[in-house]
Amino acid sequence: MCSAHGAVRVLLGEIVGSEERPTIVDIEAGLEHLSRGTARNVDTLLAVLEPYYKSMETAARITELAHELGIPNVYCVANKVRSEDDGKALREFASQRNMNVIASIPDDVTMGKADRAGVAPLDFDASSPAVRAISDLAAHLHRS
């Protein structure tokens, strides 16, 4: 057991658990680093997926693990959706794998521009399609 990683996991769970503000944790690519301690302290897991096979597979695996860890709300967020075909492929995949897709964020050139400018998307263009879709997602999570 790597004690350095073990320590990080223990601490993350305790810090999240004792925080009074709403908390968002950007974790490693998969769920390998999400300990049971951390999982016990989050109420929602969002698995971000793009409309291509490997990304959808990864999200499916994350979704399964999150359910095994007992996280109450496990949702998927589709990102960089380019077309109605993309959306359809995602929905078909999700329905076969018991994945609940609650948001679809369009592919948006503004995001790349903001990244190259080193500026937050929200400050670069708050009315861009992707930022608006993320705002809708926030409203959805806030309501539920």
Added chain:
Amino acid sequence: MKIAIAGKGGSGKTTIAGTLARVLARSTGHGVLAIDADSNPNLGVTLGLTRDEVSRLRPLDRSIVERIPDGEGKTKAVLARPAAEIVREYSTMTRDDVALLLMGRVEHAGAG
């Protein structure tokens, strides 16, 4: 509301995490804590910090870890101080009342 965001590298999860944190902070008015636990920490930029500011962030370090006997002849890691105190000390205020905490790597804390 405690949300973890995962996804394949390059999926845009960090952009979503950062933007979500700020939008939630604006709508709730209570502030939000954003934790960057990725090994390639980049959440700060989507929260509105410059790359220069991100490079100067102070990640959590080994001083927050204490190892105590677990009662079975081994040790376990616990927080050396109250969590709230650690968050106050290590987090950086960004835009929209979002505080950013960088997990970093607690390298070799109590290793061996």
